[in-house]
Amino acid sequence: MSPLFVIGLLATAALLLSGCQPKLQTGSAERPSFAPLGTHAVKYNFMPEKPNADEGEKIYQARCAVCHGADGHGEGPMAKTLVAPHKNPLTDTFALFRAHLEQPSLPSRPARFNNLDQMRLNSPFALYETIYRGRPHTAMPGFGHPSYGANDAGPPRLHTEETWNVLFWEWSRATTKAKLDAGQRIYEAQCASCHGLAGDGKGPKSDEIRQKIWTWGRGVGPGIFTDRDWMAYRKPVDLYQAVAQGVQRRGLKLMDPYAEKLSSGEMWSVVDYIWTFVYTPPADRR
Ligand code: HEC
Ligand code: HEC
Structure with missing residues (x-):
């Protein structure tokens, strides 16, 4: 094949493919970009006044202790059985080449709230986010927005105030x-x-x-x-x-x-x- 013919072929292919580009949708019909965000705007004082860790402990013992342990040391009755869905270095590597192996998922270890190295690097807001959304590819479920994590549909399982109360009980495990x-x-x-x-x-x-x-x-x-x-x-x-x-x-x-x-x-x-x-x-x- 002559080089000229190959170049011509490539140019034609490129032209044809350029017709397949997805159309970019900028802005949406329902909400013009200049409309105010309304209820989506973050309220001033996102964190309520003085969350109460004793109140938080009640929620904690009812909903978190199964995994995180009654004392927050990460050794609840379910802890040993938890797995991180779709997490396995071997299958991840093969997936890069579109080969999907069946392998068991790796274990997922609940956080230990008495672990100072971890807790001193956490802000209360970081804990809030984790509890609200859950953590993808770990066993940590989302308790906030109905469409996040394991919490598919239905009302949120914890309200804002409950979330702040429970996270400060966890926070208090890192001190004495x-x-x-x-x-x-x-x-x-x-x-x-x-x-x-x-x-x-x-x-x-x-x-x-x-x-x-x-x-x-x-x-x-x-x-x-x-x-x-x-x-x-x-x-x-x-x-x-x-x-x-x-x-x-x-x-x-x-x-x-x-x-x-x-x-x-x-x-x-x-x-x-x-x-x-x-x-x-x-x-x-x-
Ligand atoms: C089904 C088991 C399970 C339940 C129930 C659960 N967690 Fe977790 N949680 C985990 C796991 C596993 C992790 C560790 C995630 C990771 O590997 O990053 C975690 C991590 C966290 C973290 C992140 C800590 C950090 O250092 O970033 C917070 C905060 C947390 N959980 C709070 C809660 C609260 C509050 C509840 C109850 C309302 C709760 N969890 C219920 C399994 C659970
Ligand atoms: C002479 C007055 C004074 C004393 C005494 C003092 N601070 Fe401060 N501190 C300040 C000022 C002023 C700031 C800065 C506020 C700013 O950046 O707007 C500050 C800031 C801070 C910050 C926040 C710094 C940041 O920007 O992240 C911390 C934490 C803090 N001080 C802790 C302490 C502690 C703990 C002590 C006692 C061991 C102490 N301070 C004693 C005046 C003082």
Whole structure:
């Protein structure tokens, strides 16, 4: 075959194939793109005021303990039998080549809420999302939106408030009463002068800070631990890092680093304590 003929053939094929491109649909007929989102918009204060971990525990024992264990250590009666649907490295590799093997799914291990390495990297909102949607390719079902996860159709199995209550019970498994008490002592002695006894940023030194930081005056933003929108998206490691390294902004020294003054254990207890400004810890942690 002459090269010219091959090129001609390819060009014709390309032309023919270009006719098969899918049409792009931009915008939808029912809702013009300029229409406001209405009820889809996220409400201010997504997280309710002071979720209650004791209330959460009731839900937890009824709906989560079968997998996560009564104490949250990941060893519920169902834990050993759980599998991750469609999860197997061997079948996944073959699927790349369109060969679908039949192999057993791999086990799926429920999260352990006393696992500090995991919990300190989680924000409350990350837990919220997991509970709401479930986690694809694991045994974790969705409890929120009716169309997510194992929760096909029907009303949500947990409402927003129940979800926040239950997630803060899980949250409380990563600390102890002794740590919260130690954290409170340190906080009241060393932090409350600025951040306020109630965590609301209204300590005796706050007037001075208010002149430097606009949000401090409005009672929202970093360092105001009753700002639940801010707290919902923070991870314990973020707070820890700020305490250890101090806070500076635009050359302005706002807070001293505490890494030299406090041990890492002390800094973790104060971080654990700070979360109690946004949730009510359960009876066994108070
Ligand atoms: C059928 C068993 C099962 C039930 C019931 C269940 N879970 Fe899970 N859950 C899992 C598994 C398995 C994982 C681990 C997923 C993974 O591997 O990432 C998990 C993970 C999670 C995580 C993620 C933790 C992290 O570190 O990211 C949260 C939060 C969670 N579950 C909360 C709940 C809550 C709250 C309930 C009850 C309302 C519940 N789960 C009920 C099996 C279950
Ligand atoms: C001299 C006043 C002062 C003292 C004392 C103080 N802080 Fe702060 N802290 C601030 C200011 C100011 C900010 C910054 C607020 C901002 O960024 O808008 C801040 C921010 C923070 C933040 C959030 C940082 C971020 O942006 O992520 C944490 C967490 C924090 N402080 C914890 C503590 C702890 C714990 C103590 C006691 C061990 C303490 N602070 C003592 C003034 C203080």
